Structure formats: structure tokens, C-alpha cells
Amino acid sequence: MAFAPRGPGPFADLIRKNAALAEMISRFQLTHERPGFGISSVRVENRDVPVTEEVVLDLPFGNLLRFRKDIDTAQPKVLVTAPLSGHFATLLAGTVKTLLRDHDVYITDWKNARDVPRDAGEFGVEDYVDYVIRFMEQIGPGGHVLAVCQPCVQALAAVAVMSEDRNPATPRSMTLMAGPVDVRESPTTVNELAQDKPLGWFERNVISTVPFRYPGAGRRVYPGFVQLTAFMSMNMERHQAQHRKLYDHLAAGEDTEAGRIKAFYDEYFAVLDLTEEFYIETIDRVFQRAELATGDFSFRGRKVDPSKIRNTALLTVEGGRDDICGLGQTTAAHDLCSTLRPHLKRHHLQANVGHYGVFNGRRWENEIYPVVRNMILAME
Structure with missing residues (x-):
């Protein structure tokens, strides 16, 4: 300055x-460059402890990133599944910093699609589900998952698949925050825009080809x-x-x-570019057909059945002034997880926040986070 x-x-x-x-x-x-999370230390109990970023698993379209802390006491392991919607995972830096007080935090650190070579293949909605499962397996048994916004659908699908398979790494709790589990509930302007046009319109008007000067030259992307x-x-x-x-x-x-x-x-x-297939499939499967809510969502050729979730506690969080994800869209997960016993379900409505305030800012830190922390602690 x-x-x-x-x-x-x-x-x-x-x-x-x-x-x-x-x-x-x-x-x-x-800028198309990923910013830093900017978390060098965090207050744990009565002292500031150093925080270092560690890539635990490097996959073509995203890394499993851990925020390692210099402490001796074991804390609950939490995977934060970040939105893949035009921003880097660093948009959740405030979310991560708050969680770090009491948890061993990991995050899905997505890569810019324009920088991923074409020979890495495609990355669609089911690939996101696959990545969540692989990341939870890398973290190991006893973990928890917290999904923010768009990937609430993929996180719920991943936990359903892991539960049905009796995967040892199935998370103990699942927190879904302001996500479009069922967009038919209280449709917002975002939902209406996604439903107003046929898929062909999106393919013709908002998809571009990565120029030759980038590693992903020739890949079709939705620009951030x-x-x-x-x-x-x-x-x-x-x-x-x-x-x-x-x-x-x-x-x-x-x-x-x-x-x-x-x-x-x-x-x-x-801003971060998305692969064409992930963007178009999200419009189609999440926003136009609401496949998970209607029971039509499939993963690798098999139907996804959230009623198979029996031991993973469910917490849903919504913002009363959210103009991106309307009231009831995230809460719909409770009906889908129909066999979960009542004491494993909880919903929190934060009446005075918009979409971003659900996972960042003063109300997140002081009012929403304690609910999240208590749910995770109860399942430890």
C-alpha cells in the first residue's frame, strides 16, 4: 500500500x-493461483501451537491436505470436503482455523482443472464421491466428515456407500452445512437458474477449452x-x-x-476452473433431477441408499438468510437417512446468517461451531 x-x-x-x-x-x-491458507499457528487450550500443511495423498484432481499441529494429545480426525464451485479450498480457511482448536483437520484441496493434463482422464460427480471415500480410507477408522455447501450430496453418497460396504473407515459423524441435498425444497435463484435452461445450453454457452499455454491444454472446463x-x-x-x-x-x-x-x-x-463433466453432471444430477433425494443417484453402477447409514451420526446446518441453499434443502438428509436412530440426528438452524456465514465469521465461531464440536465429541 x-x-x-x-x-x-x-x-x-x-x-x-x-x-x-x-x-x-x-x-x-x-487470479488463477491458489492462495495460501495462512494458518501458521492456532490456539489450543492455553497455548499457541505451530501448524504446518502436509499433503497426505496426492491425486490427479486434488490432494488430501492435513494441518499438522505440534501437540501430544490425540484429537478427533475431521475431513472437510470443500466445494468445487469456482473457488479454491482456501475459501474455507476460517472454517479450518476454527476447527483446528479441537480437531485434527484434513481438507479436500482441489486442483485447478486447467492445470491437470488431459491424460489424467475425466473428473465427474462420482469421481468426487470416490475421492471422499479414498481420503477417508487414508485418514483411517474413527474419522468424521464435514461437508460445506455443494459437496453435501457427494459426502452423503460416500457415507452411504461406505456404510453399506461396512468399510472400516466409515466416519463416526457426518456434518452437512448449507448443501443442496434436495433442491426442490425452497428453491432459490441459484436453483432456478440451473433449472431454467437445458443441459445443451450450458454446454454451448459456459464451457471453454483450456488454451495450449496451460498443462491442461485441450481440456473442456467451466471457467471459475x-x-x-x-x-x-x-x-x-x-x-x-x-x-x-x-x-x-x-x-x-x-x-x-x-x-x-x-x-x-x-x-x-x-478462481478455479472445473472440468466440464463435473459442472454439467452437477447441473443435471443435483440441480435439475435431484437424484439423491429421489432415490435415483448411482455410484459406479449401483444405487446409493442413504438408509444404509446406521451408525454415523448426522448433523445438518442451515442459515435462515441463505439465498444460495434454501431452507429445507440440507435438512432433507434426515428423511433420506431413515434408519438412523433419533439420538444420532440433529439439525441446527442459524436464523440470522446467510450462506457464507454458516461456515465463516463470528456466528460460525461462536454459535454454530460449538454445535458441530459437540456432535463430533459425542461420537468419540
């Missing part, structure tokens, strides 16, 4: 305002910037208001307040 004097006087005010304007202009750019544009257009007034606040904070020399907004948009403007 340019030099901005903090002292009083009209000259200092003018310098700060000019510096704020210059920084605002410089910030309007996208297209998804970002769609999300921003839904809440343009909010984003404009946030950038006005950012300018005001910068002009006033309020670095801490400005830093919070900048940190969010630094991550928000880092």
Missing part, C-alpha cells in the same frame, strides 16, 4: 484518499470467473457496499477493519 500519513490536517486526508483510490483500482483483478461473475451478480449491492466500506476504511487509515475486507476479497477473487 502507498504511504498514507496518519496525522491530522487536510493534506494528510488528501494523501490517504488518493492512496485508498489507488489501492481500490489495483484490487480489481482475478464465470461462476464468480454469476455469484457476484446475485448480490451486487452487497459487494458494492463492502467496497465502499473498504475505501472508507483505507481513507481513514483504519487498517484492521480494511484488512478484514481485503482478506475476504483476496480469496474471493482467486
Whole structure:
């Protein structure tokens, strides 16, 4: 940031305002590079402990990443399944940092599809399910899974398959947060946009071919910037208001307040391309046909039956002001897991948050996270 004097006087005010304007202009750019999680330490009980990132399993389209902590006490192992919807898994840095207080945290660290060579093959909805199963097996018995947004469908499918197969790595608990398990419940603008056009329209209008200068040259992808544009257009007034606040904070020399907004948009403007098959299958199977909710979801040629889940506790979380995933869409998982005993089911409605607030921010840390932690602890 340019030099901005903090002292009083009209000259200092003018310098700060000019510096704020210059920084605002410089910030309007996208990046396709994965940002860092920025978690170097975390408070555990009464001390700060170092955190290091460790790739536990490297697969073509994503890594199993562990946040290793320098502590002697064993903590519950939790796999965070991150959305594959135009942003890197680092969008969940705040989620991870909060979980790290009491858990041994892993995350699905997805790779940018434009950087994956074509000879790595395809990656669709069922491949995501496969990755969740492989990651849970790598973590080992006694783990837990927490899915955020879009992959609630794949996480639920993976646990159903593992339960039916009596896989030793079947998670002890499953937390589904603001995910489209059944989009027929309280449809949102996102649902309507996905259902308004035939699949051929999406294939013709939003799919691109990766240029030759990238490792994934020739691969057909859904560009991350297209998804970002769609999300921003839904809440343009909010984003404009946030950038006005950012300018005001910068002009006033309020670095801490400005830093919070900048940190969010630094991550928000880092975009990731999706494979064509994953995007189109998600539109088709999740948003248009709601296959999991209707009992038509298959995995590797077999029907997925959530009623086979008998020992994995279920927690669903929804935001009362969520305009991306409507009320009831995640709660639908309870009806699907029909053989789970009542004491293994819980739902939490956070009435005063939108979609992002379900898994990040003050309400996540102070009100939602304690519910998640208690569910996991109860199954240990």
C-alpha cells in the first residue's frame, strides 16, 4: 500500500484518499493461483501451537491436505470436503482455523482443472464421491466428515456407500452445512437458474477449452470467473457496499477493519476452473433431477441408499438468510437417512446468517461451531 500519513490536517486526508483510490483500482483483478491458507499457528487450550500443511495423498484432481499441529494429545480426525464451485479450498480457511482448536483437520484441496493434463482422464460427480471415500480410507477408522455447501450430496453418497460396504473407515459423524441435498425444497435463484435452461445450453454457452499455454491444454472446463461473475451478480449491492466500506476504511487509515475486507476479497477473487463433466453432471444430477433425494443417484453402477447409514451420526446446518441453499434443502438428509436412530440426528438452524456465514465469521465461531464440536465429541 502507498504511504498514507496518519496525522491530522487536510493534506494528510488528501494523501490517504488518493492512496485508498489507488489501492481500490489495483484490487480489481482475478487470479488463477491458489492462495495460501495462512494458518501458521492456532490456539489450543492455553497455548499457541505451530501448524504446518502436509499433503497426505496426492491425486490427479486434488490432494488430501492435513494441518499438522505440534501437540501430544490425540484429537478427533475431521475431513472437510470443500466445494468445487469456482473457488479454491482456501475459501474455507476460517472454517479450518476454527476447527483446528479441537480437531485434527484434513481438507479436500482441489486442483485447478486447467492445470491437470488431459491424460489424467475425466473428473465427474462420482469421481468426487470416490475421492471422499479414498481420503477417508487414508485418514483411517474413527474419522468424521464435514461437508460445506455443494459437496453435501457427494459426502452423503460416500457415507452411504461406505456404510453399506461396512468399510472400516466409515466416519463416526457426518456434518452437512448449507448443501443442496434436495433442491426442490425452497428453491432459490441459484436453483432456478440451473433449472431454467437445458443441459445443451450450458454446454454451448459456459464451457471453454483450456488454451495450449496451460498443462491442461485441450481440456473442456467451466471457467471459475464465470461462476464468480454469476455469484457476484446475485448480490451486487452487497459487494458494492463492502467496497465502499473498504475505501472508507483505507481513507481513514483504519487498517484492521480494511484488512478484514481485503482478506475476504483476496480469496474471493482467486478462481478455479472445473472440468466440464463435473459442472454439467452437477447441473443435471443435483440441480435439475435431484437424484439423491429421489432415490435415483448411482455410484459406479449401483444405487446409493442413504438408509444404509446406521451408525454415523448426522448433523445438518442451515442459515435462515441463505439465498444460495434454501431452507429445507440440507435438512432433507434426515428423511433420506431413515434408519438412523433419533439420538444420532440433529439439525441446527442459524436464523440470522446467510450462506457464507454458516461456515465463516463470528456466528460460525461462536454459535454454530460449538454445535458441530459437540456432535463430533459425542461420537468419540
